[in-house]
Amino acid sequence: MRLQYLTVSNKSAITKILIMIEVTGVLPRGSVYLAGETVKCIVTIKNLSKVSQNNVDCLAWASVQINCQCSVSDTRINLPNTRKLSSEEISPSSSDTSFVPNRGEQGMTVLSTKPRILFCDLKLRPGESKSFAFEDVIPADAPPSYRGQAIKYSYKLIIGAQMLEHPTKLLRIPFRVLVLHGMNDVSVYMDTEEVQPSNPFLKQEQNENNLLDIAMQVLATITARKAPHFYNITNAKGKVAKFILFKQAYKLGEDIVGVFDFSEGTVPCVQFSVTLQSEEQIAEECRRKVGHGSSYTSYVKHQDMCLHTEKTHVNIPVPLSATPGFMTDIVCLRWRLHFEFVTSCDPIPELERPERPDMSAMWCGPANLNVETMIWDLPIKIYPTNPLHACSSTQLKTNASITL
Template sequence: MIEVTASLPRGPVFLAGEIIHCDIVFINGVKTEQVSKNEVDCLAWASVQVICQCTVSDSRVQLPRSQLLSAEDASTSGGETSFVPNKGERGLTVLTTKPKILFCDLKLQPGEMRHFVFEDTIPTDAPPSFRGQAVKYSYKIIIGTQRFEHPTKLLRIPFRVMVLYGLNDISVYNESGEFPPSNPFLKRKENSLLDVALQVLSTVTARKSPHSYNITNAKGKVARFLMFKQAYKLGEDIVGIFDFTDGTVPCVQYSVTLQSEEQIAEECRRKASQGVAVTSYVKHQEMCLHTLKSSINIPLPLTAAPGFITDIVCLRWRLHFEFVTSCEPIEGPMRPTNPDENVTWRGPPTVNVETMVWDLPIKVFPPNPLHASSVTLMRTSSSIRV
């Protein structure tokens, strides 16, 4: 009996365009004292491939017929002894890398071990990993192997892919000369794609000039909202400040909810009038009557997907605000004449209020893949027996 073990040494999270490394070990687990020395175990072949499966909700998404036919052909081709990486997988295969053969006719003595390293580049135009309400993209490394005169066995290692657009042209993010020109007389060090990506992320998500928004309704000004930036990485905190000092409309309560919008492409919608699917993550709610200033601190979950767009779905992020305002002025507590004197204020038993909503779009980018790997629930190793 040969045991096949595969692991991802760097973790299960990668950026599109990176090289993924997978360690694969084949061990003949039979003890030497149980068999004769001349008896060996043999595998006919082993092959490795990366695939991305897309599953959709039939009630919301209608895929083009050409894609459905190609998916059916891929799932039904081959037999028990051929390498079909998407065999048993659900949905549409939207990406497959070229299969790489590890070996042919591998013979292992009892207790012997052979180690192989699989490396492949994740295409830069690959869709990101995503688990939405209507669409799901999932990645796996598929390892197939077979004994002589036995069916093929598959070992699957799931991993996560995030996309940072424009890595091939950094000038896309160079709005004000953040990337200075390099000295042509110095020996240039070739940076890896991850180094370039981290440089881009630190630049586009850095604090620049603050953004100020006046929140008003038909009766006047409610508050002023201040944000230090509009672009964030997953794992960062969204920090904002409400200033009610110059407000003419009393605000009794406000709430801020972090939400993502999942919008299906028009040609893939099951119904023409189909709306946007909204997912809420974190909510901050606070009473603010007679408050001069208030702040919010909303964390972006590392397990979520950054904003992206594919042929089927587009994901955007926003902050959803709800303000409960009073229709009439509300008298506050009187200031005591003596500084040492305490004053008790009792609010009115009933307040005539109205609610107003506001959506503020924000940009959400991928984090450092190493940071995302530390919180993911995906397993980094798996094994089977052949």
């Protein structure tokens, strides 16, 4: 923090007056947005000085813009001649008094909106404050927020301000971006025919959440339950089980519900596990080594014993903090259900049922069991959810402040 002092001298004493200007940024809608939505920020400038009302402090300027930084693992990714935005391209001057939003950031800038100037030569009396509204649209083709093993995409709203004869200071507010593919042209989903006549003398009210409403309708259609999918799980010795999945497309925060049917199995299954995994696949031209093609991350795991079980089910929640599937020039993210079945190589004797209902029977399993593990992967689709719902799981703050 750098402070500015004014010196007032007279015959009796010399007094130093502290001057402080506080810049605060607030995201009123929350910290999660869909690509194509408008980000709104309220920027408040307040003079915290405690001096006479006759003194007026002046701010030279303040500007706001949206940046997306991309950081890659040098041991896994080898970027070719990738086009990136340098500090000189974003700001023509590299001095400490110019607005360079990616100053001090790691990686490369893959997205940078045009800077919006909030004000120039703002004068505030001690205790006085003034607020400014900033709005900008996240490009529909922007990459999503993502933190993987080989690459990271992070978004920040950057506010730059400068006092006279002082270096520029930056205020960064991180936020999350979700991407729903197919929303590049919203007009496809809009009704162009107007049902009611419009009055040319009245200002037509536009629905600010029109894109969000359309996106939620598209998501509801894509992830709706249509027909169950049946999968016969077999190995070289016969049938292990039948798996029923009610749909293959899910939103963040939904539960993946499936049913196992072992009643028709000819191979005894002792134990099974189902794990929700994401596959991060690096583009072939960006791989540092051939073996660095794909990496997997496990999120939720369901494990159960199933010997002598006819039917059982699994319920796997999709975390709200996860990143839906996407594809860029560098990486592709896909989702799958990873199954592991522990089957017995030898027949296991069944439980002998009692002759009468009032009689009981006890079954003792073998002390040693010769087993083998079978692996099966089932691809699924993970889509975004309502950004307002995703805000409940994020740890990003919606406000930040800095003192000039």
